[in-house]
Amino acid sequence: FFLRSFEANHMTPSLSNSRVVLVIFIYTFLLLLNVVSINETCETGGYITHLYWNDIDIPLTNYKMEYDLDSLSVTFDLDLPYLGSSYLTDINSTMNDSLGTTYILDFGSLLNVNIEQAGKCQNRMASDFESTAFKEFWGYSETPNINGHLGSKEYLAYPPPSLYWDLTTINCSYINYYGEFSWFDLMGCSDYDDMIRYNQIIINNDWINLTGTFYVNVVSPFWPDSDYGYYRVYQILSQPFVIAVSSVVHVLGSTGINLMTLTVIAVYKEDADNDFTLVLLTETADYLKLTRDSSSALIYAPSNAGNTLASSDFDGNPVNPENTLANGNECLSNKNFICSQLWEIDATNIGCTNGGLGTDFSGNYALTFTPVCRSTGDTALDSYCANWLTAHPTLAATNGVALNTDLVWTDDICDPIIFTVQFVAAMAFYDDGTFSSPVADDHLYQVGEDTIYVQIDTTFPDDTLDVFNVEIVE
Secondary structure, three states, rough: OOOHHHOOOOOOOOOOHHHHHHHHHHHHHHHHHHHOOOOOOOOOOOOOOOOOOOOOOOOOOOEEEEOOOOEEEEEEOOOOOEEEEEEEEOOOOOOOOOOOOOEEEOOOOOOOOOOOOOOOOOOHHHHHHHOOOOOHHHHHOOOOOOOOOOOOOOOOOOOOOOOOEEEEOOOOOOEEEEEEEEHHHHHEEEEEOOOOOOOEEEEEEOOOEEEEEEEEEEEEEEEEEEEEEEEEEEEEEEEEEEEEEEEEOOOOOOOOOEEEEEEEEEOOOOOOOOOOEEEEEEEOOOOOOOOOOOOEEEOEOOOOOOOOOHHHHEOOOOOOOEEEOOOOOOOOOOOOHHEEEEEEEEEEEOOOOOOOOEOOEEEEEEEEEEEEEEEOOOOHHHHHHHHHHHHOOOHHOOOOEEEEEEEEEEEEEOOOOHOOOOEEEEEEEEEEOOOOEEOOOOOOOOOOOOOOOEEEEOOOOOOOOOOOOOOOOO
């Protein structure tokens, strides 16, 4: 319709001249759009890129890495040349056997790996290469613009993308990879055997950082159709990244104490199944309370290098842990200045290896919250809290605040009986270190000023297990 309209609107007395102009226009128009004619393919039209490994150069024409701090996620968007076969030198050389060529996008480098053993977050899936001849790994279509010829098991140089990636054709010459990863996705990125975690959690007084590197590599076999376990690799991109969550453990309240604290106070299970519950206590001063929603994060970094427990083993990310009180997000006591809240984390199907690591929950637990003011019934106090949040806008930002705490907890006995033994304890509070004068039941301590002296009397059962090396950890 467009071309007919063009001819009708550009009629001249010389019909032959108008046809020449029209043919030139059509040819130029098709070249600009990179559209192949009926009698040619992307290959025969010269639109597919062929590399020469002795002089390789691949421009990255379009690349974007963007962070979404609301969802703690990162996206990768890149256009890449559509590659056909590559050659050792040039196509006219006596050593001109063609080599298959593919792209590998991942968060780990390609050192000492088998090409078919794709990592957990790679653009390729290991299942597509199982029971497949090596020479089939490198097949590509001469018509990637045809539906089904890209991202197909028929052409494994551009196989079906994995869960995190989308693969689309731009034209005969370019393709697009688009990947989206949440914080928890990135923490689970590993090699084929799940032995090496690519991305790391680094925690300091100010930030909880998830760090890693995104790689884009062009890969060919060392020799045509033969797998020697070595590959020709050209790295197009090596991009470090950091997703940072601000930590507020150093922020002081109006009385000079930590404004917000987080502590793990219990690890237990109620039956012989491998399901555990962790109970965490948060305490918040200055008439604040903490809330969580679907954008909140739970981040676990094991302290033992051999521990395979990960954030994904805890149920309900990111909403879990839940506030244990029925009214939700409220305080344990009626003392308005400090709000104490309990939160539960459920960990399911956690095995215990007797004589090995056992069950190990040791590590750093970081959670994000949104602080809000509680209704105290006192207009002056409510205004004080509201003004405090206004003066600290970063604490009420979309991502809220992050609290973290360390836990040392290991069960290397692997006997359910240790979770059924009942320990009876009584706690008493005293005025000083002599522990001679208990305080009254209604005694109130001054936050940030008083020292609290506590005595705990515990009765240990004598018909089950021997208990020793017991100490109180503040």
